[in-house]
Amino acid sequence: MQNYKKILLAAAVTMAFSATAMAETLKMGIEAAYPPFNNKDASGNVVGFDKDIGDALCTKMKVEKCEVYVSDWDGIIPALNAKKFDFLVSSLSxxxxxxxxxxxxxxxxSNKLQFIAPKATTxxxxxxxxxxxxxxxxxxxxxxxxWLxxxxxxxxxxxxxxxYDTQENAYLDLTSGRVDAILADKYVQYEWLKSDAGKAYEFKGEPVVESDKIGIAVRKGDPLRERLNKALAEIKADGTYKKxxxxxxxFSIE
Structure with missing residues (x-):
């Protein structure tokens, strides 16, 4: 009977642990002002490459709920360390x-840094x-x-x-003639150059930085890092990342 009670207790502990794991909620920090990597749609929902990657990682980690928390860029790392969210997926070099x-x-x-300027500036x-x-x-x-x-x-x-506090404000000054050129991430600029506002501008010269590695940030010593790494490898292996x-x-930005 005593052994039977031990088995029941072990089973109860296992079930409780499983229920806790299944009920896990993680908070994802994002700037939401850096399209196409992160921004807000017309309804105010956070969208973009970073958000999709974060969601895919949460799915692989079998997290029941993955909540999005928006933070200004200047304070985004302090916000992570203040435990306002658990991991930061916001195109952070x-x-x-x-x-x-x-x-x-x-x-x-992987990213590159490149200038854009008016097409007329030959x-x-x-x-x-x-x-x-x-x-x-x-x-x-x-x-x-x-770099500058x-x-x-x-x-x-x-x-x-x-x-500037946001990339969008830098573009506003470029189109108004208050700056001669902008230096920023190539793939963010690539998106803006396709817009109506960006039609009169183009990349200039070769990238000044060729290999800017972008990672997901967690607090120092947080074991969540290893879980995220495992999930990242899995979404690359199963085709989720490519989608x-x-x-x-x-083109591939991996």
Missing amino acids: ITDERKQAVDFTDPYY DFKTDKAYLKGKVIGSQRATLAGT DDRNVEDDYGVDIKL INDKYFP
Whole structure:
């Protein structure tokens, strides 16, 4: 009888653990102002490549509910560390500086940094002599913004750098003539150049950064990182990742 009670107790603990696991809710942090990777549709719902990847990872991890939390870009890492959400999937470049604050998963896509400027600017160059005195826009706290700052300080490019809270505000100043060019992620620019507002603009020169690895961030030491890595490998292996990629791009960004 005693052994039978032990078996029943073990079964009850297992069932309780399973029920807890099935009832797990994870909170996904996203900027929601960086199309096509993350933005809001006409109904105010968060959509985009990042959101689809996050949802696919939650499905693989058998998470019952995956909630989306929107955060301003400038405060998105502090919000993660303040436990406002559990993981951050918002096109975040993996950098040594950010690694001091958060842990990253394996990269879930690769990016490049490239300038865009008016098509009419046929003499545009990315060298120091040309950029000196030009007004170049970029989003604040991004790899592109850091690249501009580094060149301006280390190499004395003499660039007038304007940093913006969102990529969309940078585009507004470009179309109004307040900046000469923008440096940003190539695949975000690719999407904007297809829009009505972007028709008069084009990529200029070669990418200034060829391999910008993008990762999902979690709090330091959080075991969720390994679960996300496992799920990421699975969605790449079973074709889910490719379906999401093909929904947004006619080429692979992996």
